[in-house]
Amino acid sequence: MRAELTQEDFEAQWRPIPLDHFPLPACSQGMILLKAFADAHPGPFEFIRPEDFVHYENEAFAGIEEWDAFARHCLSCHDCNEL
Ligand SMILES: [Zn+2]
Structure with missing residues (x-):
């Protein structure tokens, strides 16, 4: 079973994110956790910003x-x- 999420997978699945503006924000384990968040909360996830991957303090x-x-x-x- 694959546990890795590549940059390609990420871009294919999360097309709505402005990925041009920031690179893959986490390691493969982190990406799995981020994906879980995106899947569970697609609404709030739309408000994600590049700086959220630096400070992790988005009030949303x-x-x-x-x-x-x-x-x-x-x-x-x-x-x-x-x-
Ligand atoms: Zn990590």
């Missing part, structure tokens, strides 16, 4: 479990912190 996502899981991962993940 406050209290959303999947976002918190993603943010927690990125803040503690060496790979994600490098981006």
Whole structure:
């Protein structure tokens, strides 16, 4: 079973995001968590901004479990912190 999400997969599935403006925001584990957030909350996800992958403080996502899981991962993940 595939557990990796490549840049191509990401772009194919998340066409609505302005991907031209920012690169893949997380490692493959982080992307899985981000995808879980996008799938569970497609509405709020439309409001995602590039800086949300730096500060993880978008008020639109406050209290959303999947976002918190993603943010927690990125803040503690060496790979994600490098981006
Ligand atoms: Zn990571």
